[in-house]
Amino acid sequence: MNRISVAQPTLNGNERKYVLDCIDSTWISSAGKYIGAFEEAFAQFCGVKHAIATNNGTTALHLALVALGLQSGDEVIIPTVTYIATANAVRYCGATPVLVDVQAETMNIDPAEIEGKITPRTKGIIPVHLYGHPAAMDAINAIARKHNLWVVEDAAEAHGAEVHGRKVGSLGTCATFSFFGNKIITTGEGGMVTTDDDELAERLRLFRGQGMDLKRRYWFPVVGYNYRMTNIEAALGLAQLENIEPALAFRRKLAGWYNEELTDLANDLVLPKQDPDTKHVYWMYTVLLKEGDAQRRDSVMKMMDEEGIETRPVFYPMHVLPPYLESTHYPVADTWSQRGINLPTHQGLSRSDVARIVSALRKALGK
Incomplete structure (x- = not known):
């Protein structure tokens, strides 16, 4: 595949x-x-x-x-x-x-x-x-x-x-x-x-x-x-x-596909939000596991990788990296960095690709 x-x-x-x-x-x-x-x-x-x-x-x-x-x-x-x-x-x-x-x-x-x-x-x-x-x-x-x-x-x-x-x-x-x-x-x-x-x-x-x-x-x-x-x-x-306007339009359509395919996982995932009076361009469609830790997130990503789906973790926050290490706790940042996943987001994807990605994610979540 x-x-x-x-x-x-x-x-x-x-x-x-x-x-x-x-x-x-x-x-x-x-x-x-x-x-x-x-x-x-x-x-x-x-x-x-x-x-x-x-x-x-x-x-x-x-x-x-x-x-x-x-x-x-x-x-x-x-x-x-x-x-x-x-x-x-x-x-x-x-x-x-x-x-x-x-x-x-x-x-x-x-x-x-x-x-x-x-x-x-x-x-x-x-x-x-x-x-x-x-x-x-x-x-x-x-x-x-x-x-x-x-x-x-x-x-x-x-x-x-x-x-x-x-x-x-x-x-x-x-x-x-x-x-x-x-x-x-x-x-x-x-x-x-x-x-x-x-x-x-x-x-x-x-x-x-x-x-x-x-x-x-x-x-x-x-x-x-x-x-x-x-x-x-x-x-x-x-x-x-x-060609940037068609590229932006496609990304918003892609986000819509993800939103539709992920509807039944609302108890498991936090989906991207868009603030009022803003336009989100979805460079990366990013989801947050509602439960678990970095180990569970990494396990989900590994299982998706085995299904042929590449993902990315949300960035490590600066305060945990050696050059900028702090003992301060940043609760929201820590949550996202431990449980956030970037799903495939680019113009080469089809609706069937999104269905396959979400199927792999659903399987990795045990759903």
Whole structure:
């Protein structure tokens, strides 16, 4: 029986045409027409003035923090449930990531827990739109304004998600995206920073290109980084972006299939929720076992794997990982990390695939 992967890219548009154009023209490195075209199109998609392409999502985060002036001794508030890149980018600047528990229904940072973690050293907040559901940006931005903090949206997993009809990427001081191969759209590797702030955009471009003055070639007024995207990657990204609306529509349809197939397991699983006035894009359709521990969750995943179904566990929270280890208890985060499962979520799935996935899950649960 064919194996079902947890994620895979869909390359059914102009990807080959645009990449071959790069090769035929010999513009394959960090200059070429596709970089600017991809940046312009992505800025328009997010509803912002500027999009600055980078070579991956982690460097996008680091670049944003550098451009915002984050320094050693500063603090940044982040959710404890996230991919480790969120915390690492803060540490790259010599600053300290301050961890906050997450909301039970979305796994996003809990605004009610943020203010208690703010100190005189706090410079900003990084809400993560985890697994495709946007964070509670109204409440987060209100807290940031009250305490004069910047907000960097970590939108690595949430291309196209919305709050009150506005797309993520336009809801904070700036935002960062990832285009890794398992994301909603991909460049293979790659990232982007979006912002409406003209001065911030100029600093982002300065630091991205080794710190070379944007108007004076080979003059370097600052220590910068080589975080540039290649023309080939941007060509892939532009082709992917041309088909993002069908991709998003399919993921919402896929979530609907899962919801229907899992109806009879309501006593065993917590299914994904969508907050009012938001749009969930379901980068990963994620379920929570209502009972058990990590050992039971891992057993369920192992049994599904034996049935040819690849799954993923919810991220380990930062507070249990050696670089960021704390003795503090974060009850919601601990529950999700021990009992959460990402089910296969990509455009290559059919309705019959979903039925097979749920059948394997039902069997693993002993139903």
